[in-house]
Amino acid sequence: MTSAAVIFGCAGLRLTDSERRLFRDADPLGFILFARNCDTPDQVRALVESLRDAVGRADAPVLIDQEGGRVARLRPPHWRAAPPPAVFGTLAGGNRAAALEAVRLNARLLADELLDLGITVDCAPLLDLRMPGTHEVIGDRSFGETPDLVAMLGRAACEGFLAGGVMPVVKHVPGHGRAMVDSHHHLPVVDTPLDELRETDFRTFRALNDMPWAMTAHVVFSAVDPERPATTSPAVVTEVIRGDIGFQGFLVSDDLSMKALAGDFAERTRAALAAGCDVVLHCNGDMAEMQAVATAVAPLSSAATARLAAGAARLEQPEPLVMAEAVDRLDHLLRA
Numbered sequence: 452m453t454s455a456a457v458i459f460g461c462a463g464l465r466l467t468d469s470e471r472r473l474f475r476d477a478d479p480l481g482f483i484l485f486a487r488n489c490d491t492p493d494q495v496r497a498l499v500e501s502l503r504d505a506v507g508r509a510d511a512p513v514l515i516d517q518e519g520g521r522v523a524r525l526r527p528p529h530w531r532a533a534p535p536p537a538v539f540g541t542l543a544g545g546n547r548a549a550a551l552e553a554v555r556l557n558a559r560l561l562a563d564e565l566l567d568l569g570i571t572v573d574c575a576p577l578l579d580l581r582m583p584g585t586h587e588v589i590g591d592r593s594f595g596e597t598p599d600l601v602a603m604l605g606r607a608a609c610e611g612f613l614a615g616g617v618m619p620v621v622k623h624v625p626g627h628g629r630a631m632v633d634s635h636h637h638l639p640v641v642d643t644p645l646d647e648l649r650e651t652d653f654r655t656f657r658a659l660n661d662m663p664w665a666m667t668a669h670v671v672f673s674a675v676d677p678e679r680p681a682t683t684s685p686a687v688v689t690e691v692i693r694g695d696i697g698f699q700g701f702l703v704s705d706d707l708s709m710k711a712l713a714g715d716f717a718e719r720t721r722a723a724l725a726a727g728c729d730v731v732l733h734c735n736g737d738m739a740e741m742q743a744v745a746t747a748v749a750p751l752s753s754a755a756t757a758r759l760a761a762g763a764a765r766l767e768q769p770e771p772l773v774m775a776e777a778v779d780r781l782d783h784l785l786r787a
Contacts, residue, residue: 453750453756454478454479454511454750455478455745455748456729456730456731456749456751457480457733457748458481458483458514459473459733460733460736461482461498461502462737463487464489465494465497466498466505469738470736473742474506475507477745479506480511480512480730481513481514482502483574485734486526491529513571514572515565515572515573516574517533517565518576518592520533520591520592521591525564530564533557533560535591536592536593537590538591539557540594543595549784550604551604551607553784555607555610556611556780556784558607558610558619559612559615560615560772560781561575562769563615565617566617570617571616571617572618573619574666575612575620577592577593577622577623577627578622578626579601579622579652580593580595580596580597583596589627598650598654598655598658602658606659609621613766613767614767616766616769617766618765618766619662619663622666622667624692624698625668625695626651627668629652629670630670634668634705636710637710638670638680638711638713639669639711640671642674643672645675648672648674656696657696660699663700663765665703666705667681667702667703668680669711670711679726682705682712682722682726683712683719684726687726700762702729702730703728704723704728706732706733707719707733708734716733720743720748721747724748729758729759
């Protein structure tokens with residue numbers, strides 16, 4: 452039986468009976484964790500196991516946003532405080548070799564930390580450019596301001612994740628850096644000419660179009676589709692993401708519960724899948740919203756299933772890593 456083309460969150464530290472029933476009946480492809488779901492390592496391991504038990508699949512993907520810096524669902528004292536991506540961009544300005552080793556090693560450490568909990572997908576790295584005057588929702592989550600720098604460090608991060616056996620998700624395709632508002636609360640509209648976008652925002656994603664997973668941006672690009680954000684725009688997905696950028700991997704929507712999207716949750720679900728997303732993401736754990744998504748979601752398509760399998764084949768069997776030594780080496784590189 453094919454899983455439903457949706458990834459769900461849950462409300463708390465443990466599954467409720469109603470969540471178990473919904474997940475059993477809806478059979479989502481996988482799940483995503485947030486800070487509200489993470490207390491201690493043992494608790495997270497137990498929650499991950501119960502999520503997979505609910506759908507009867509030990510290999511169900513479990514995602515998290517563990518970027519480092521501001522966006523980290525796992526935090527001290529139980530987990531390492533990883534640096535924000537901008538730190539590596541700054542380092543690259545003076546020591547490119549050290550920056551590449553550091554960003555790769557940091558991703559490798561993140562992968563080890565996640566696999567220890569049973570988490571198999573990290574919604575990182577960002578390939579969004581940091582632009583002067585745009586909303587701080589990106590800020591130091593970006594590696595930097597130039598396409599070549601962001602692509603270089605983004606690829607190194609992906610290599611670290613894959614070497615550590617964790618799937619990276621590049622985001623937010625085809626670019627969130629020019630957004631003047633936070634798409635969690637408002638719909639950003641970017642009026643930049645298409646030729647300029649191709650040489651800047653799109654260029655970073657084009658350089659990493661061979662990556663296995665990517666996440667869409669809830670951003671309107673008026674030069675391509677003045678009415679719909681990338682997530683629900685067939686034109687953006689077909690002409691830009693699959694066409695200009697050339698991404699052929701597994702495409703995940705950004706969170707359907709963000710305020711940038713219009714319509715009820717069934718409409719949002721159908722629109723994202725019709726636009727060409729392989730799977731939709733619903734994060735906040737709200738039961739009524741998840742039930743609405745479940746009524747509208749379709750089974751994972753054969754093309755999406757093939758992309759998923761191709762991505763899984765890219766994961767490496769991690770070599771043993773001595774955490775203390777790796778952390779010391781990372782600290783040394785960041786001081787280079």
